[in-house]
Amino acid sequence: MSLISLEDVWKTYRMDRVEVHALRGATLEVGEGEFVVILGPSGSGKTTLLNIIGGIDLPTKGKVYFRGRDISKLDDRELTLHRRKNVGFVFQFFNLLPTLTARENVMIAQELVDNPRDVDEVLEFVGLGDRANHFPSELSGGEQQRVAIARALVKNPPLILADEPTGSLDLETGKRVLRVMRDINRESRITFILVTHNSVIGEMADKIVRLRDGKVADIKINESPLEPEELEW
Numbered sequence: 001m002s003l004i005s006l007e008d009v010w011k012t013y014r015m016d017r018v019e020v021h022a023l024r025g026a027t028l029e030v031g032e033g034e035f036v037v038i039l040g041p042s043g044s045g046k047t048t049l050l051n052i053i054g055g056i057d058l059p060t061k062g063k064v065y066f067r068g069r070d071i072s073k074l075d076d077r078e079l080t081l082h083r084r085k086n087v088g089f090v091f092q093f094f095n096l097l098p099t100l101t102a103r104e105n106v107m108i109a110q111e112l113v114d115n116p117r118d119v120d121e122v123l124e125f126v127g128l129g130d131r132a133n134h135f136p137s138e139l140s141g142g143e144q145q146r147v148a149i150a151r152a153l154v155k156n157p158p159l160i161l162a163d164e165p166t167g168s169l170d171l172e173t174g175k176r177v178l179r180v181m182r183d184i185n186r187e188s189r190i191t192f193i194l195v196t197h198n199s200v201i202g203e204m205a206d207k208i209v210r211l212r213d214g215k216v217a218d219i220k221i222n223e224s225p226l227e228p229e230e231l232e233w
């Protein structure tokens with residue numbers, strides 16, 4: 001069974017009398033344990049698609065199945081529970097709480113779920129065992145992003161969504177962050193869906209999805225994904 005299945009998903013935003021069709025019939029399957037990269041030009045609907053998969057947003061039309069359950073018509077409470085239990089989020093600008101240390105940022109996510117991982121173990125896994133008591137302002141961009149990944153991982157969710165996770169990092173730091181995500185994916189079989197402008201990142205994915213004008217224009221299965229260190233951009 002697929003982890004996620006989108007069938008003919010539309011998202012229309014209405015602003016005054018103007019309608020914007022962010023998604024125009026997107027259809028996609030993502031399997032358990034896959035590492036998926038979604039590519040597409042600015043405005044093609046990547047973030048909208050990710051938000052709908054993650055239960056941050058609801059489609060205007062179409063079906064979204066998570067492990068066979070249609071989440072496209074859940075009410076706010078049900079959607080919140082779905083997000084809390086099933087989805088970890090990683091954003092371009094890290095979104096850490098500045099007044100909490102790295103360990104505390106991870107701890108507050110740990111408290112949301114019934115069967116979390118150990119906080120120190122996940123910080124160790126992302127290579128920050130010795131930085132646990134630092135505040136975000138005392139960490140580099142790459143380190144902050146690894147705290148954000150630890151925060152997603154501590155919930156032990158079946159799915160982690162990442163929106164331009166390397167977008168504000170330099171090349172080498174970006175590769176380190178991608179390495180951590182690939183290691184988690186392999187070690188825990190957590191599915192990753194990563195959205196980016198940078199088509200080079202697609203070369204490390206199991207599945208490359210191209211969006212164009214709110215539709216899935218192309219899906220490619222990558223038989224020989226590269227390791228993050230092998231990416232060149």
Ligand SMILES: Nc1ncnc2c1ncn2[C@@H]1O[C@H](COP(=O)(O)OP(=O)(O)OP(=O)(O)O)[C@@H](O)[C@H]1O
Pocket residue numbers: 013014015020021022040041042043044045046047048049197
């Ligand atoms: N809340 C909103 N209200 C109105 N229009 C929106 C909203 N969110 C997105 N849009 C519009 O929907 C379209 C798709 O936006 P989306 O952010 O999904 O694209 P994207 O591919 O992620 O772009 P980028 O790479 O620039 O982040 C764009 O035309 C955008 O302006």
